[in-house]
Amino acid sequence: MDAVEHGETFIVTRDGHQIGELIPLWRRRRFVSRQEFAAMSRNSPAIDLDAFRADQDAAADHGAGGAYED
Template sequence: MGSQREISQRDLRMRSKEILDAVERGDSFTVTREGHPIGELVPLLRRRHFVSRADFSRASQSAPMVDAAAFRADQDAAYDQALSDPYTR
């Protein structure tokens, strides 16, 4: 990530496209008002969307086995099975 620079509120207002483009490239900024820091503009962390077959297979090998009957029993115990009118007072 790039170094963090200070920009004034006025600069942010006047050069928002240029500054946000820089944030998108990885730069960070401290926004100031009357010389006092009031916030930071930092890029969002990007999450990986694609998981390769090999990664999925490797992760699946260490995953615990799921007992379907026990899972269903846990769900039934946690959820109120009675039907009720939510508008009844």
Template sequence: MPGMTAQPEITQRDLRNRSREIMDAVQGGQSFTVTRDGHEIGELIPLRRRRRFVPRGEFVTMSRTASGFSVDALRADQRDTAEQETDDPYAR
């Protein structure tokens, strides 16, 4: 695709033989395109890390544009869910 940075290509054999080195690079943020018999078969990419917290300023900004919240609607949903019977085949 135009405008995308090329990822280094590694063969299936390289992945097998140099797995520790390659996984260390992935952990460090590097991505790879994996090939087999000269054909691209997949990408090895690092997982995105989830943030553990949201800064206060960002939370305030998000809260201002959030849709309304109805405590009554939440309680009605909880009540309706709690009143449902389970289809437990082992219940007597």
């Protein structure tokens, strides 16, 4: 378990056949600074805002009536 905790991965076998893998669970950071986010986003594709809105409208059921409608 110490090895897994330090990043090692192990293949679990039974009778010489692989049946599983023991891998570490990496803890993710919850906070990303504005500078890190900007650096990660620098090479992302541009967003077509009209297409994005059309996708959102297509996914939302505007005719279902909300919880506050009569």
